[in-house]
Amino acid sequence: MSIQDLSKSNISYVTNCPSEYTGRIIKLALACIQPKQQDLLKPLEKLASETKISKDQLYEILSSYTAIIRHFIHTDQRDFVSNMVEIGYPSEFVERLPFLNNKEELLHTFFAPYKAYFMNINIIKWRIDISLLNSTLLNKLAPNILISIQLKNGQSYTIELNHKAFHILRFNVALALKEMKNLSQNTALAKFINK
Template identity: 25%
Template sequence: MMADHNVGFWGGRIPREVVSMAKHLKDLDKQLFRQILKAVVNALDDEECSGCMADIIEGNSLSEDKLSDIVSGMHELLREALRVPPSSVNQESFEEDLRELRIFEEFITDLSCTVFGHGRPSLDSSVTKHGPRLPKLEKFRWRVDVAISTSSLSRALHPTILMQLTLFNGTLHQFEVSLSKFQELRYNVAHILKEMNDLEKRSVLKIKDSHSH
């Protein structure tokens, strides 16, 4: 089934909204598809889109549920595509990944032009501005603490790690972990860094391979 496909562009399982969108696109003609695409692009680019959506709802027999699935899936598809640097995925690879979703070729062309066309810089700016922003780490301090005298016998003479995180907004977080948990944290961080390095290498190899064909 389509939901079981793992498409290279996503690097994992395809978002449910995109799978649902792909199923409904077969019910659209080219004109309606482009109307919806324009509305979604306007939304991503911080432009007025309510008028476009009203025209779409009034001008065709597509159910509101189907239209909602198509709009949310297209928004998710483009948002994820714009979060990937152009240097990490080329246009041919992007289009091939969409073919795996069984999207019509003429629709693929329009989506590809949206992601790789001249309007990309403006969309990049909007997506970056409104994308999720996690707190950045400003300072990280830690020290080993050994409790010589404590009311808890289980903690006596067992070293713990005191950690203090300072975020870029000035928020301070302080917590304590056991030595075993600290070692587990070190291992997991090292493992994640290795996985990220492997993913970067595979991405570079994929780009080189696509250029060689």
């Protein structure tokens, strides 16, 4: 879900949420964005029982804050504030967001540990290794795919796959990327949490 997908009811739920619960909801939204899976059902149920907010409204508020935080991470502060006001959030609400002036701290605290996993890869190359055979060999050798991964620290790894294993790998990577795209565009975080 992006902030452009937020409806007027989402904006109303978020702006009318009691301020004493906003911090806890933002922490849950940050946990939703984390690459490491966390079980958020119990904290959400506890928060719903402590407040007069229905579970559906709480899911809408949580999905809205998740979209807001994602937008905040991917834009600079000036554009973020103008986009939020343009969508319909009051400027007083935007100015009270606890992470507004703490982008570096937010990135360092919540996302820096996972950045190392993706930033270590320097080069990925692949090629098809075809062995030329003469007619005297009885067994034909199937072509193999060689994948070479070089890390920034200089370490290099080479993986040899047959064509079936390579296609399975390629298919699973494409499937994972498709699922990540679908999750980022999902308008109902409640569906994800209830699974």
